[in-house]
Amino acid sequence: MIAVIGDIHGCYYTLKELYGLVKEKYPDIEVYSVGDFYDRGKHSLKVVDFIAEKNIKFVPGNHDYMFWHFFEKPSSVFSQTWAYNDSGPVLASYEENEAKVWEHIKIISEKPLYYDLDDCFITHAGVSSYYKKIISKFDNKIGAIKEIIEEEYENEHGVMWNRDKLLDIGKLQVVGHTIKDNVTFDKRANALYIDTGAFARRKLSAAIVNNNEFIDEISVKTKSEDLFKF
Numbered sequence: 055m056i057a058v059i060g061d062i063h064g065c066y067y068t069l070k071e072l073y074g075l076v077k078e079k080y081p082d083i084e085v086y087s088v089g090d091f092y093d094r095g096k097h098s099l100k101v102v103d104f105i106a107e108k109n110i111k112f113v114p115g116n117h118d119y120m121f122w123h124f125f126e127k128p129s130s131v132f133s134q135t136w137a138y139n140d141s142g143p144v145l146a147s148y149e150e151n152e153a154k155v156w157e158h159i160k161i162i163s164e165k166p167l168y169y170d171l172d173d174c175f176i177t178h179a180g181v182s183s184y185y186k187k188i189i190s191k192f193d194n195k196i197g198a199i200k201e202i203i204e205e206e207y208e209n210e211h212g213v214m215w216n217r218d219k220l221l222d223i224g225k226l227q228v229v230g231h232t233i234k235d236n237v238t239f240d241k242r243a244n245a246l247y248i249d250t251g252a253f254a255r256r257k258l259s260a261a262i263v264n265n266n267e268f269i270d271e272i273s274v275k276t277k278s279e280d281l282f283k284f
Contacts, residue, residue, distance in 0.1 A: 055264040063253035064095025065280040088230035089115030094253030102167040116214040174197035179216040226266040
């Protein structure tokens with residue numbers, strides 16, 4: 055049994071409360087996240103520090119790669135996209151913490167694009183049905199999926215950007231990236247969407263899954279101190 059937290063987007067105080075509630079209800083549970091720690095909310099730097107402090111395992115999201123690539127791979131699609139995703143506040147937060155930039159890049163760059171666990175298969179945006187015909191040609195379908203993930207992550211159908219319908223890969227997919235009002239199970243795709251719009255003044259959610267089944271949801275309404283005033 056594991057807990058998986060949805061897209062955080064700088065909502066540090068919301069994350070802190072949610073993590074406490076998860077651990078209060080399930081003290082020994084291992085906690086994962088689908089990434090997207092950066093942008094939108096006020097406290098991206100604090101979020102990454104907290105993730106590292108609590109040893110929360112995660113797959114990076116596209117916004118995390120934007121941050122990383124801006125400094126180390128400026129010609130990449132992630133870096134070039136960041137200019138259109140309100141990068142200013144994040145950069146400002148690191149002005150007096152320059153060493154943290156490289157510390158956090160190391161944390162992000164070392165994390166995998168997926169976790170293939172007994173309880174579920176975790177990516178940021180999910181395995182797209184776009185790849186169905188390709189994967190169907192292979193006997194080892196999970197192996198083919200992992201290869202596609204590694205090769206296609208920059209693609210619009212890849213696990214960083216995908217907005218397509220998800221593919222039923224034979225086990226529960228847990229994904230973020232696409233905002234839902236509540237943690238939402240798509241039976242046809244055998245997929246669980248857990249981004250509930252923390253930065254959009256909604257809530258941050260954690261899904262509890264066990265042996266490929268969604269068994270519980272814990273959510274916290276977004277804290278006002280995490281949000282920029284309009």
